[in-house]
Amino acid sequence: MSIAKLQTNRGPTREELLARIPDFTAEIAKGAAQRDLDRELPFEAFRLFRELGLGTLRIPVALGGPGGSVTDYIEMIAAIGAADSNVAHALRSHFNYVENVILSEPRERDAGAVDLILAGKLFGGAHTEQGTARPGQVTTTIVRHGETYRLNGRKWYATGTAFADFASFSALDEEGRTVGILLPVEREGIKILDDWDGMGQRLTASGGVLLENVEVFPHEFATRGLDNLVGRHCSTLRQLHLAASAAGAVRNVLTDGLAYVRRQARSAAHSMAETANQDPFVQQVIGEIAANSFAIDTAVAAAAMALDQTVAAFGKGNEAGIEEALVASALATARTQLVLGQLGPRSAERMFELGGGSATSRNNNFDRHWRNIRTVLNHNPLLHKSRVVGDYLLNGTTTHLKEGRVF
Incomplete structure (x- = not known):
C-alpha cells in the first residue's frame, strides 16, 4: 500500500491527520507477529509515523498544529496498539x-520545541535508574566543564528512545538538585543499548542508555519543573497512554481470534458443529472477548474525556477547577487500569479456547498478546490503585491522587 506524501505548503488539519491513521495501522500490522518472534525493532514504523506527521496531533491550531484532542490522541494510540x-x-x-510543551507557559518551553514537533521530530527519554534504594532516585551527574557541562550516568527503561530524535534525561547538578536535560540522541557519548529482556513489549527499546561524558549546552536544560499541575496531568496521561496501548492489544486478540477460527480452527471431535465457526462454545468465547474489548475501550474513552476536561480547565486558568479536574481524571484512569487488569489478560488467555494444539503454534505467536498486556499492566501497582480508589470513595482521601506520581 502506498502512503500519500505530506503536503509541504501547510500542516494537515485535524481531520486530514486522523484520516491517515487507518493506512498507517494497516501498514504496521503487516508482519507484526513475525517481528515479535524475530525481535526485529520496528524502525520502519517510526519512519512512516514521522512522514505522516502523526506526532503533531496534539499541537493546538494557535501554534500551527492540527489541534487534536486528548480523546483523538488516545484513540489513535489504541488503534496503533491493535496493529502493534x-x-x-x-x-x-x-x-x-x-x-508538557503545549500546556506550559511560553517562557517555560524548551527553545524551538513546537517547531521541532511540527517538523516531525520524535522525543524519547530515560529517567529511571537501576540499583537505587527507591524508585525515582537519581545518581546520574552533570557538572560544569568550561563553558558547557558534562553528563555521566546510566539510565534504564528508555522506552522509544532508539526511535527518537531527541531524548530527555534527569541528573543531579553540582548542588545536588535534580535537573532535566533535552539532547539530540546523536550527541557523542549517548549510547542506546538494545538490552530490554522483558517477556512482553519486546520491541519497545525499553532497555538502557549509557551517558559517557556527554557535552551539554546551557540552553539544553529544561526550564520547567514536573512537580506542578501540568506535571500531574501528564503523569495521568502517561498512564492512560499505556492503558490505550494494551486496549489495542485486546482488540488484536479479537482480530487474531476471528481470523484463526475462519482460517484454520477445526471443530472439536465431540462437537455437534461441522465447522469451528458454527461451534456454540467457540461463538461464546468470541462473544466474551468482544464484550471485554468493548468494556475496556469504553473505559479508556471515558478517561480520555476526563483528561480533555482537565485541558479545558487549564485553558480557563482557575486553579481550583484544575485541581478538581486533575483528581477526576486520575480517578477515571485508575478505574480504567483496574478494568483492563481484570479483562485484558483474561481475554488473551481465553483466546486459546478457540482451537486445539494449532492455537499454540509459534508461527501464530498468539501468546504475544498475553505477554504484552501483562507487561503493560506491570508498570503500575493495580492492588494499590484499587485501594486508593476505595479509600477515596469511602473516606474522601486524595493524598495519592494529588502526588503527581504513578500510584
Missing part, C-alpha cells in the same frame, strides 16, 4: 513531552 502494541507503547515519551 510495541509501536503504541514506544510513543509514550513523545506525547508526554508534547503535552
Whole structure:
C-alpha cells in the first residue's frame, strides 16, 4: 500500500491527520507477529509515523498544529496498539513531552520545541535508574566543564528512545538538585543499548542508555519543573497512554481470534458443529472477548474525556477547577487500569479456547498478546490503585491522587 506524501505548503488539519491513521495501522500490522518472534525493532514504523506527521496531533491550531484532542490522541494510540502494541507503547515519551510543551507557559518551553514537533521530530527519554534504594532516585551527574557541562550516568527503561530524535534525561547538578536535560540522541557519548529482556513489549527499546561524558549546552536544560499541575496531568496521561496501548492489544486478540477460527480452527471431535465457526462454545468465547474489548475501550474513552476536561480547565486558568479536574481524571484512569487488569489478560488467555494444539503454534505467536498486556499492566501497582480508589470513595482521601506520581 502506498502512503500519500505530506503536503509541504501547510500542516494537515485535524481531520486530514486522523484520516491517515487507518493506512498507517494497516501498514504496521503487516508482519507484526513475525517481528515479535524475530525481535526485529520496528524502525520502519517510526519512519512512516514521522512522514505522516502523526506526532503533531496534539499541537493546538494557535501554534500551527492540527489541534487534536486528548480523546483523538488516545484513540489513535489504541488503534496503533491493535496493529502493534510495541509501536503504541514506544510513543509514550513523545506525547508526554508534547503535552508538557503545549500546556506550559511560553517562557517555560524548551527553545524551538513546537517547531521541532511540527517538523516531525520524535522525543524519547530515560529517567529511571537501576540499583537505587527507591524508585525515582537519581545518581546520574552533570557538572560544569568550561563553558558547557558534562553528563555521566546510566539510565534504564528508555522506552522509544532508539526511535527518537531527541531524548530527555534527569541528573543531579553540582548542588545536588535534580535537573532535566533535552539532547539530540546523536550527541557523542549517548549510547542506546538494545538490552530490554522483558517477556512482553519486546520491541519497545525499553532497555538502557549509557551517558559517557556527554557535552551539554546551557540552553539544553529544561526550564520547567514536573512537580506542578501540568506535571500531574501528564503523569495521568502517561498512564492512560499505556492503558490505550494494551486496549489495542485486546482488540488484536479479537482480530487474531476471528481470523484463526475462519482460517484454520477445526471443530472439536465431540462437537455437534461441522465447522469451528458454527461451534456454540467457540461463538461464546468470541462473544466474551468482544464484550471485554468493548468494556475496556469504553473505559479508556471515558478517561480520555476526563483528561480533555482537565485541558479545558487549564485553558480557563482557575486553579481550583484544575485541581478538581486533575483528581477526576486520575480517578477515571485508575478505574480504567483496574478494568483492563481484570479483562485484558483474561481475554488473551481465553483466546486459546478457540482451537486445539494449532492455537499454540509459534508461527501464530498468539501468546504475544498475553505477554504484552501483562507487561503493560506491570508498570503500575493495580492492588494499590484499587485501594486508593476505595479509600477515596469511602473516606474522601486524595493524598495519592494529588502526588503527581504513578500510584
